[in-house]
Amino acid sequence: MxxxxxxxxxxxxxxxxxxxxxxxxxxxxxxxxxxxxxxxxxxxxxxxxxxxxxxxxxxxxxxAIAIPINYPVFGRDAFRTATGVHAAAVIKAFRKNDEYLANMVYSGVPAHEFGLEQVIEVGPMSGKSNVVFWLERRGIEVTEERVEKIFKTAKQSSSVLSDTEILALV
Structure with a gap:
């Protein structure tokens, strides 16, 4: 509209x-x-x-009208990804301290301009970089054993792992 x-x-x-x-x-x-x-x-x-x-x-x-998860900009999934290739590009931009690129690499809307941020999740389509980034963002020590355990669980899952599920593996 x-x-x-x-x-x-x-x-x-x-x-x-x-x-x-x-x-x-x-x-x-x-x-x-x-x-x-x-x-x-x-x-x-x-x-x-x-x-x-x-x-x-x-x-x-x-x-009492719910915002659809796919609602542009403000829906829950607007800036969320668990796919390895997409997440890897966003993570690479974050590692270069390039927030603008991180926000624009797979989106036409810069999340930070609207008080939002890119969210990297872990699921069956994720790469190990998703797991490492997820742990780092939460200040959790990254170990090969921890990454493997979470990664293996994600690959066996049929959906994105919740924070609670990942924390239970830590």
């Missing part, structure tokens, strides 16, 4: 409207968060939007 609102603006509309998460009496309301994200990315505005995710969460709670 944000694209239609942006098209109206570019065609000369002097005002545009949106609503929290696109919620309204009927369908077709522009989600305010998506409008703001796109306006920021297109250079129409320059604002600190790091609290926009909090706005989405509070809107979700107030309306």
């Amino acid at each position: 944000a694209i239609k609102t942006l098209a109206a603006y570019e065609a000369g509309a002097s005002r545009v409207h949106g609503s929290a998460l696109g919620v309204g009496e009927r369908v077709g309301n522009t989600p305010m968060d998506q409008l703001l994200v796109n306006c920021q990315l297109m250079g129409y505005i320059r604002r600190d939007l790091k609290k926009l995710g909090e706005y989405c969460q509070k809107s979700s709670q107030a309306t």
Whole structure:
């Protein structure tokens, strides 16, 4: 819906409207968060939007409408990966202290501009670098034995391991 609102603006509309998460009496309301994200990315505005995710969460709670996990930018999975190749590229950028590259290598939206970050998980499609990075991020000593144990468990799993499951292996 944000694209239609942006098209109206570019065609000369002097005002545009949106609503929290696109919620309204009927369908077709522009989600305010998506409008703001796109306006920021297109250079129409320059604002600190790091609290926009909090706005989405509070809107979700107030309306009892869940944010889908695949919702753009603010869905749980927006900046999350457990796939080895994707994670390896993000990890490599982080290791070079290049936050911008880490945020942009597989995403058109820089997570850090919206108060978010890339999340590297461990699952059956992960490489060992996922495990090492996961441990390092939590200040847990990386040992070959520990990495192998977690990696083997992940490869035998049919889904991404939860933090609790990984910590139980540590």
